[in-house]
Amino acid sequence: MTPSGSAVDHDYKPEAEVVDLCRELIRIDTSNYGPEPGPGERDAAERVAELLDEVGIASELYEPEPRRTTLVARWEPDGTDTNLSPLLVHAHLDVVPADAADWQVDPFAGEITDGCVWGRGAVDMKDFDAMLLSVVRARARAGVAPRRPIRLVFTADEEAGGMQGSQWLVDQHPETINDCTEAIGEVGGFSLTIRDDLRLYLIQTAEKGMNWLKLIADGTAGHGSMRTEDNAVTELAGAVSRVGNYRWPDRITPTQQGFLDAISEALEIDLDPDTVEETLARLGSISRMIGATMSNTANPTMINGGYKHNVIPGQATAAIDGRTVPGGRAEFLETIKELIGPKVRFEHAVDLPSVETEFAGALTEAMQASLLAEDPGARAVGYLLSAGTDAKAWDRLGIRCFGFAPLRLPAELDFVGMFHGVDERVPTDALEFGARVLDRFLAIA
Ligand SMILES: [Zn+2]
Known part of the structure; x- marks a missing residue:
């Protein structure tokens, strides 16, 4: 044996x-x-x-x-x-x-x-x-x-x-x-160092969904010197700008709430929902990632249209990298539809769901125990x-x-x-x- x-x-x-x-x-x-x-x-x-x-x-x-x-x-x-x-x-x-x-x-x-x-x-x-x-x-x-x-x-x-x-x-x-x-x-x-004697070990228990969208604006092709009512580039540019500038509301999932509670406990401060992002900034560079998990996000990443300076193209397209918090997909797509307006449509380039499980159970206890045995200042916390x-x-x-x-x-x-x-x-x-x-x-x- x-x-x-x-x-x-x-x-x-x-x-x-x-x-x-x-x-x-x-x-x-x-x-x-x-x-x-x-x-x-x-x-x-x-x-x-x-x-x-x-x-x-x-x-x-x-x-x-x-x-x-x-x-x-x-x-x-x-x-x-x-x-x-x-x-x-x-x-x-x-x-x-x-x-x-x-x-x-x-x-x-x-x-x-x-x-x-x-x-x-x-x-x-x-x-x-x-x-x-x-x-x-x-x-x-x-x-x-x-x-x-x-x-x-x-x-x-x-x-x-x-x-x-x-x-x-x-x-x-x-x-x-x-x-x-x-x-x-x-x-x-x-590990994320809080003090000499306290390190949070971030255990991923959830991840955002991926909604990569292609925005498509159709218009009437024509000569660049003419007046035009439906220019695809103009429509697309407006839609991209509205999506890129939109401030997505915070949507705190159970994993995120558990993580924020753990941060609050570790830093020994109350997290005020209005100033939570300033507080997170104290955690250093990781705040860039944590900030992105407070809400859905949508970043324009590519834009395409036209082939000649004096030709209005019949179509223009853009790529949006959308990421959704667990449970946030439907709201995301509704909001995108409103932002881009009736003259622009979208298709999914990638549509992968979010994932979330509870930070609980024997397996997470085994993680905590094995970390603690090698680092007496270890505290395992779930994160998104x-x-x-x-x-x-x-x-x-x-x-x-x-x-x-x-x-x-x-x-x-x-x-x-x-x-x-x-x-x-x-x-x-x-x-x-x-x-x-x-x-x-x-x-x-
Ligand atoms: Zn990897």
Whole structure:
């Protein structure tokens, strides 16, 4: 019988390989350019398969299209309690592209400078890919089982919405994961320093919906020198301006309320609804993301129309990046209709629902306990993510999704700015911390 437990009771180091693996995975350029297959998703998935195979864990590779590779592995060695439902542990292998000219270092070299691993994917999310592999390999070598069965899923295409990754897997091979009841992945588990002896660890329990709209204005094409009653460019410009300038009213979801309460308690202040955003500003750069979770948002991002200076085009279009709080979609679409007026219409380019689960239950208690064991100043709190993740796909199978990729971060690091940013980097000691927390978590989750 293989023992359960964690590195605390056994002789292995869950963090032993995490830094090297993170560097190695960064060096496999898995840039996602949208529908075109990028250079490295298959290479990365094959390398992960090899790393798992070395410690006796078999995996399956799936490709909806050549080179868009997703890996699934069942890990339930002797000692796992197979009466328990499996836990889905997922991480994407693709990254957003990086323009080397903007960076201080080569974004695909995986260099270590100033105590950090630098490179595209360092926080999104080759850090967690590496933590997971380091922990699983160390446990497998030491013969230490996780408490419950684990499904490891490494996906392609997360950065473009998962149609060639998680969403495809749920559509085509739900049998690989549909007995999972809970999942952990990005974006959460990172620390926000309140005081020397208090760090909030933000666990994602909800994420906004994506309503990417194409606005279309039709008019009468004609000569640019003439008077015109229905100029598509004029109509579209007015609509875009009204949408972009609209101040969306606050819509506080249960997750957001819980988060605001936790902030209020941690800062030992009452949050006045009228000045809540000023108070959040005290939290530093993370306030940019938290601010965006107070309401629906709609940002114009592209505008198109016309082909010649003296020709009025018959049509003009614009793109709106709309994000909706849980429960906020219907109000969002109603408001957009009013704002754009009767002469402009819209189509959905992307329509993905929001996701929300309660920050409660044994799994969140296991997160808190494993964080606290490694950081006595840790306090786990649920929060609403302004962006979207693969959780949108797993949620379709009724799986409760949590963002839990633990990192203890230095107070001064602009962590939110690292996501898709230049000079993306992660402290090596944060990676090692994360591996130790994850190891403890797998013993009790
Ligand atoms: Zn990500």
